[in-house]
Amino acid sequence: MNSTILKPICIVLSIATASLSAILTAQFMYGIGLAMGELILMTALGIVLDLAKCATPLFVLFLFSQKQYASALFALVLSMTLSVVSFSASVAALEQGVVASQKNSTAYQAVSQQIKEYTTQVDELRLLAAKQQNANLITKSERTLEKIEPLLVRIDDLYQRQSTLPSELTVFDKFGLLISYITSAALELMSWLLVLVSNALKRSHTHSNAVVRSHDKSSALELxxxxxxxxxxxxxxxxxxxxxxxxxxxxxxxxxxxxxxxxxxxxxxxxxxxxxxxxxxxxxxxxxxxxxxxxxxxxxxxxxxxxxxxxxxxxxxxxxxxxxxxxxx
The missing domain is CATH 1.10.10 (Arc Repressor Mutant, subunit A)
Structure with missing residues (x-):
């Protein structure tokens, strides 16, 4: 692929990846800040740490190219630490959505169970009222039928509540946590990949300029x-x-x-x-x-x-x- 096309693509992906990772980290730190009572401070800390995570791989490559191996090793350890923090924050932020989805699925099953139990009670009461009528116990039969009416109202309410919940388990409900881990890992690896591609493009551009300059000098000497x-x-x-x-x-x-x-x-x-x-x-x-x-x-x-x-x-x-x-x- 032409490096001229690859360069803007790399820039756009770098900005998008850094922004998305920073949002997830900020969301995680916001939750911590909410518990501590320091919303702004913890959110800002999350954004700064995530942006630093995106920049530290460049520091590693630069220090290594300068043969400052001790400093490069320190920068590498710091970069890996920040990547782990960002990964954990992304997983935690995505898990919130997964847990919410699973709760919805659990709630759906609970509502279905309640509807089933109330329906069973209604059937039993109707059967009892019929037996009482056959035994000429009219008063008891009417009282039994009066108990059915509140149960039917509850069943209607449960059906309305159930209509707002997922009707069945989705793939995300079954594998949501695994998907969140894979997504977070891919996001961190994408950050490192874009740094390596940017460095390769820079070296390729420098090499191309050197070849052109050498060719121009040789052509001038031939004249x-x-x-x-x-x-x-x-x-x-x-x-x-x-x-x-x-x-x-x-x-x-x-x-x-x-x-x-x-x-x-x-x-x-x-x-x-x-x-x-x-x-x-x-x-x-x-x-x-x-x-x-x-x-x-x-x-x-x-x-x-x-x-x-x-x-x-x-x-x-x-x-x-x-x-x-x-x-x-």
């Missing part, structure tokens, strides 16, 4: 005429000594370009092939990014040439300053 390059590589000053009696012939003195090189971004390199070979060797980690490491591999190359290559790689993002030299980024 220079060989005669012009040869003129730049060899300097032939004429030196004449004066004597009282005669003039010595002028002597051509070629100067080695390795002894008097002056390099900058706008000057041609003494030897393009050597420059590219050194650069490829450093990128392949065949030599150490140092004067000594490159000098042992490429005999006779000037210090200025090596410095020029190392500076180019540093600007491209492949090297970083380390003590008095360079190290791989």
């Amino acid at each position: 220079i005429q060989p005669d012009f390059i040869q003129t730049q590589l060899e300097i032939e000053p004429q030196s004449c000594a004066v004597n009282d009696e005669y003039f010595n012939d002028c002597v051509s003195e070629p100067v080695d370009c390795h002894e008097e090189e002056v390099f900058s971004d706008d000057h041609l390199k003494c030897n393009e092939q050597v420059y590219l070979e050194i650069k490829q060797a450093v990128l392949a980690k065949e030599v150490k990014p140092s004067q000594r490491g490159i000098g042992e591999r490429f005999k006779g190359v000037g210090r200025d040439t090596i410095n020029f290559v190392l500076m180019d790689l540093k600007h491209a993002g492949f090297l970083r300053s380390y003590r008095k030299g360079y190290a791989f980024a």
